[in-house]
Ligand code: HEM
């Protein structure tokens with residue numbers, strides 16, 4: 001039976017979910033087309049866009065996380081204990097990674113002595129010292145985690161589509 005009346009996430013939660021999807025699509029498109037970054041590269045053009053979109057992602061994710069902690073998830077109507085835990089775990093890791101990932105990029109930018117700003121106007125403090133080895137290492141991990149996030153999102157989207165087309169249980173409509 002199709003459960004069309006499944007309770008939805010509230011409007012702000014839904015808006016922020018889809019805003020992050022759009023920002024991430026833009027962020028990956030920029031990351032994969034921006035010039036290679038070497039010692040002495042300046043943060044201009046697409047690289048500057050990467051920093052701007054990245055800090056916007058942290059800002060939205062922090063608001064989203066606070067909103068999520070303040071409000072309960074809409075009641076779950078179906079599923080086994082295992083699938084509920086799997087969804088909870090995947091969502092939790094996505095929240096965590098989408099905050100940690102931009103912070104690592106920011107730490108790498110600071111180690112390159114770049115000033116990172118929020119929306120191009122509010123200067124943010126450096127997260128690592130210029131020339132720092134830790135900030136350098138963060139850049140390497142940032143590149144690896146970018147693939148990890150893509151993999152998890154793939155699992156997440158596959159699960160959403162499985163609910164919609166195979167189980168037909170209204171889960172996708174909770175976020176639509
Ligand atoms: C969720 C947000 C982010 C995602 C998904 C992301 C994704 C990526 C990806 C895929 C690359 C590798 C590009 C390549 O293959 O050449 C990259 C590199 C980089 N990103 Fe991000 N990024 C994010 C946020 C940020 C932020 C907030 C900053 C800085 C404020 C940043 C700074 C950098 C830097 C400096 C590099 C080059 C690292 C190096 O070559 O060592 N990123 N990012």
Ligand code: HEM
Nearest residue numbers: 020021024068073091094095153157160161171172174175
């Ligand atoms: C960049 C891609 C995406 C990310 C990072 C992401 C992340 C998340 C997170 C963290 C949640 C948990 C929300 C919460 O409990 O506050 C969630 C829920 C959800 N997402 Fe996504 N999502 C992405 C793309 C998509 C896409 C493309 C779809 C649809 C095909 C989708 C469908 C859903 C649905 C239906 C839920 C609600 C699940 C439930 O009933 O609890 N997501 N997503």
